[in-house]
């Protein structure tokens with residue numbers, strides 16, 4: 178397996194390289210090959226060309242090559258970082274973006290990647306925190322994996338390791354479509370353009386010899402999602418229609434039993450306020466792999482799809498429950514949850530089949546599938562709502578998505 182992988186990567190490296198790595202000669206060979214541990218040295222930060230593969234976000238600040246050996250981990254140079262952000266105490270944390278696909282298109286396939294690791298030197302006088310995440314393509318938009326926090330001791334090198342949690346990431350993200358690796362730095366309130374705050378070196382992608390685990394969905398009888406199982410933390414994702422990205426829902430696993438209708442965990446859906454009513458539409462969806470595994474075909478006769486929702490805000494808004502049934506169309510049902518209490522939402526699966534009937538066929542022809550047999554996605558969606566401050570934001574908890582036999 179490892180030999181195959183190395184062979185595949187070598188083939189790729191023989192081909193003309195894309196983007197910023199297209200520099201033809203010198204440093205190429207030793208800069209990109211798997212070592213005996215299966216690690217690919219993506220960036221050693223030895224040449225200026227490598228810097229073309231990097232970008233920044235939230236006005237990152239500056240990054241330049243350093244050749245002071247005191248701040249080099251491997252080779253002769255490293256990357257010196259001055260993440261200033263916008264220079265305001267309140268501005269967002271600046272981040273550095275590393276894009277393996279800019280070095281080589283083949284490197285966007287993370288399905289056999291175990292982890293990403295790099296060395297970083299904290300040149301500040303105090304300990305600092307950074308956060309790391311991936312951006313993967315999904316069925317809808319590119320989405321971020323959980324941001325992990327790392328503490329960097331002052332005046333020291335720290336090895337940062339971000340594990341590629343393939344088993345859980347595979348529920349929602351496309352493992353073959355890694356878009357970015359982000360490193361977030363603390364926002365600096367005062368601009369000091371010339372100060373070098375951090376040094377980055379030895380940026381590696383570690384490949385696995387064996388096939389890595391993929392989504393492993395285990396459902397009890399009548400269960401769709403209770404949020405009690407570990408993998409269910411990764412089972413939902415956000416999406417929307419129109420210019421929604423600034424008001425995107427923030428999903429998290431709630432572990433406070435007060436906000437769980439079953440067990441001790443539920444899904445917390447934080448809905449930030451927007452500007453104009455219904456100017457965009459915001460939704461959360463379930464993993465399409467879960468929808469498939471739940472097997473609606475099995476339940477469609479005499480069962481309902483049921484869940485509980487708690488509205489922890491002061492107003493009630495219209496929320497639409499959507500079942501996406503492929504070419505057959507979408508079955509949509511509105512629900513409202515009164516503030517400060519649990520509301521049960523219930524859909525008879527026979528209603529979905531009745532509302533989205535199969536096309537007529539001639540006698541003797543094969544009967545087309547029912548709408549339930551075509552369900553490939555489930556979402557809760559609401560319209561953008563205006564507000565002035567975070568006090569206008571809304572919070573909902575969802576729990577115990579299940580199938581129930583009709584009475």
Ligand SMILES: [Ca+2]
Nearest residue numbers: 221251252254
């Ligand atoms: Ca180096």
Ligand SMILES: [Ca+2]
Nearest residue numbers: 403439440442
């Ligand atoms: Ca629960």
